[in-house]
Amino acid sequence: xxxxxxxxxxxxxxxVDSDSSFLTVLGxxxxxxxxxxxxxxxxxxxxELVAMKVSALLxxxxxxxxxxxxxxELVAGALPDLGVIVCSSKSTVAQRVRGLRLGADDWINKPxxxxxxxxxxxxxxxxxxxxxxxxxAGPMVVGEVEIRGDRFQAFVAGQSVGLTRREYELLVxxxxxxxxxxxxxxxxxxxxxxxxxxxxxxxxxxxxKVRLKLQKYSPxxxxxxxxxxIGYRFxxxxxxxxxxxxxxxxxxxxxxxxxxxxxxxxxxxxATTD
Amino acid sequence: xxxxxxxxxxxxxxxVDSDSSFLTVLGxxxxxxxxxxxxxxxxxxxxELVAMKVSALLxxxxxxxxxxxxxxELVAGALPDLGVIVCSSKSTVAQRVRGLRLGADDWINKPxxxxxxxxxxxxxxxxxxxxxxxxxAGPMVVGEVEIRGDRFQAFVAGQSVGLTRREYELLVxxxxxxxxxxxxxxxxxxxxxxxxxxxxxxxxxxxxKVRLKLQKYSPxxxxxxxxxxIGYRFxxxxxxxxxxxxxxxxxxxxxxxxxxxxxxxxxxxxATTD
DNA sequence: CGGCCTGTGAAAATCCGGTGAACGCGTTTT
DNA sequence: AAAACGCGTTCACCGGATTTTCACAGGCCG
Numbered sequence: 001x002x003x004x005x006x007x008x009x010x011x012x013x014x015x016v017d018s019d020s021s022f023l024t025v026l027g028x029x030x031x032x033x034x035x036x037x038x039x040x041x042x043x044x045x046x047x048e049l050v051a052m053k054v055s056a057l058l059x060x061x062x063x064x065x066x067x068x069x070x071x072x073e074l075v076a077g078a079l080p081d082l083g084v085i086v087c088s089s090k091s092t093v094a095q096r097v098r099g100l101r102l103g104a105d106d107w108i109n110k111p112x113x114x115x116x117x118x119x120x121x122x123x124x125x126x127x128x129x130x131x132x133x134x135x136x137a138g139p140m141v142v143g144e145v146e147i148r149g150d151r152f153q154a155f156v157a158g159q160s161v162g163l164t165r166r167e168y169e170l171l172v173x174x175x176x177x178x179x180x181x182x183x184x185x186x187x188x189x190x191x192x193x194x195x196x197x198x199x200x201x202x203x204x205x206x207x208x209k210v211r212l213k214l215q216k217y218s219p220x221x222x223x224x225x226x227x228x229x230i231g232y233r234f235x236x237x238x239x240x241x242x243x244x245x246x247x248x249x250x251x252x253x254x255x256x257x258x259x260x261x262x263x264x265x266x267x268x269x270x271a272t273t274d
Numbered sequence: 275x276x277x278x279x280x281x282x283x284x285x286x287x288x289x290v291d292s293d294s295s296f297l298t299v300l301g302x303x304x305x306x307x308x309x310x311x312x313x314x315x316x317x318x319x320x321x322e323l324v325a326m327k328v329s330a331l332l333x334x335x336x337x338x339x340x341x342x343x344x345x346x347e348l349v350a351g352a353l354p355d356l357g358v359i360v361c362s363s364k365s366t367v368a369q370r371v372r373g374l375r376l377g378a379d380d381w382i383n384k385p386x387x388x389x390x391x392x393x394x395x396x397x398x399x400x401x402x403x404x405x406x407x408x409x410x411a412g413p414m415v416v417g418e419v420e421i422r423g424d425r426f427q428a429f430v431a432g433q434s435v436g437l438t439r440r441e442y443e444l445l446v447x448x449x450x451x452x453x454x455x456x457x458x459x460x461x462x463x464x465x466x467x468x469x470x471x472x473x474x475x476x477x478x479x480x481x482x483k484v485r486l487k488l489q490k491y492s493p494x495x496x497x498x499x500x501x502x503x504i505g506y507r508f509x510x511x512x513x514x515x516x517x518x519x520x521x522x523x524x525x526x527x528x529x530x531x532x533x534x535x536x537x538x539x540x541x542x543x544x545a546t547t548d
Numbered sequence: 549c550g551g552c553c554t555g556t557g558a559a560a561a562t563c564c565g566g567t568g569a570a571c572g573c574g575t576t577t578t
Numbered sequence: 579a580a581a582a583c584g585c586g587t588t589c590a591c592c593g594g595a596t597t598t599t600c601a602c603a604g605g606c607c608g
Binding site for chain 2: 124181229
């Protein structure tokens with residue numbers, strides 16, 4: 001549900017193999033199946049795989065040489081959602097076990113029938129059966145904001161909050177599980193699509209942007225709450241100067257509530273640590 | 275930094291197979307791996323599989339006979355979160371493709387090495403788990419406290435105890451095995467993620483913090499008990515001024531009960547050595 | 549009684565996340 | 579084509595939250 005990378009029957013696959021005859025035969029089948037595929041070089045960095053938005057990666061360890069294990073581990077670690085299928089000409093039980101443990105989702109031995117390769121890739125990728133794609137069951141309303149999936153945008157009183165694509169996805173992810181604390185790493189993984197590098201502050205920055213925009217159009221409300229050392233939680237709370245004391249759920253003792261009011265043209269921010 | 279979100283290496287598997295020698299060999303390996311498994315009858319209704327809470331199902335189509343396809347489709351359709359691995363003595367490409375399309379997650383041919391079977395089951399379960407956002411085990415309640423995984427926090431009477439991340443992890447570790455004494459070193463290793471340096475008092479300090487916070491919100495109860503020279507044990511015990519003498523379970527001789535009451539703003543502490 | 553071991557408080561050292569702004573980089577405008 | 583933008587990413591700084599480290603005091607055990 002996070003990534004809008006929805007597709008029906010067709011998938012996108014990246015292949016690392018140098019056996020031309022195998023590629024030819026498999027290529028024909030893949031095209032017949034209506035899939036998009038691309039044979040990529042051995043040293044393909046993970047970022048490119050993300051950019052290609054492939055659902056699966058087919059690897060022949062012989063093409064990669066001795067760095068296969070390393071590469072396999074790297075890819076599996078960085079792109080947990082990417083299906084990784086190894087297809088080798090010959091292998092021992094030990095190798096297969098090692099490959100699978102390192103993160104491969106399947107291991108096939110050549111010679112193999114292309115139809116089986118396709119079936120196995122499908123099997124590996126199948127899990128992403130999301131409900132009706134963008135047909136989101138009506139807009140969801142939380143607090144004063146209304147999130148409309150058909151517009152990839154949030155609104156307050158019918159007015160667009162002006163979220164960018166990433167900001168919108170971040171908000172949707174959080175708002176999809178109100179009250180649940182979501183870890184930074186999970187947020188990054190779900191919104192950005194790959195593992196978060198140590199020290200990356202992107203999530204924080206985006207959280208701030210979303211807060212800023214929500215607060216601009218819906219002051220007096222607090223939507224995203226910080227959980228120190230963990231992540232964030234979405235929970236619309238009316239907190240403006242209205243209710244003298246309405247909030248009952250005291251999350252943590254000694255909560256410092258501080259609002260930075262500024263409007264030198266920039267927006268105003270408000271962060272609370274629960 | 276390796277988050278203690280380590281999955282219990284143990285899984286639960288159901289097996290439908292009638293090849294006794296295969297079962298014997300595989301069974302040994304499964305046990306060695308610390309997994310729980312059960313050989314079930316062919317006609318096993320899906321509800322029972324749900325009740326067994328298995329993560330994966332290993333099937334030999336020959337045991338099921340001609341109704342294999344039907345069963346495979348039924349199971350895969352009814353339990354999308356269950357990993358299904360087929361293990362047949364011989365098969366054609368067409369059969370494998372059909373099985374995979376019908377919902378199987380993997381198809382192995384006998385004879386096969388049990389280690390590979392295990393690796394493939396692990397792979398399938400790993401893949402499944404990633405797709406299905408953690409099936410948050412409902413909140414666990416012990417004594418007066420409620421530990422909620424979705425909030426990374428403990429509550430008493432609906433109010434947050436205000437644990438920090440580390441404190442929470444520590445409590446979860448202890449509370450996961452009520453009544454069991456856990457050694458300091460193990461605690462450190464599991465919560466901090468690496469070996470404890472000689473002379474490190476972190477665990478003690480954190481135990482104290484957790485005790486303090488629990489006691490603040492749930493006075494009259496004792497949760498964490500010290501085992502001199504070993505470690506700590508989690509066991510909720512009502513001990514307040516209520517029961518004059520109800521607690522009969524005398525763990526160790528010589529139990530001195532001492533409560534330090536202080537409230538000069540700081541919290542109150544209570545430690546008991548059993 | 550004396551040597552470990554653990555409970556306590558607090559200070560010191562780190563870690564974290566909020567902020568504001570600068571950077572790249574395609575795109576769109578002028 | 580140059581300049582202006584929109585966006586996502588990265589940096590550096592800072593104050594507050596959290597962890598670690600210390601020095602002691604009180605207990606446990608042989």
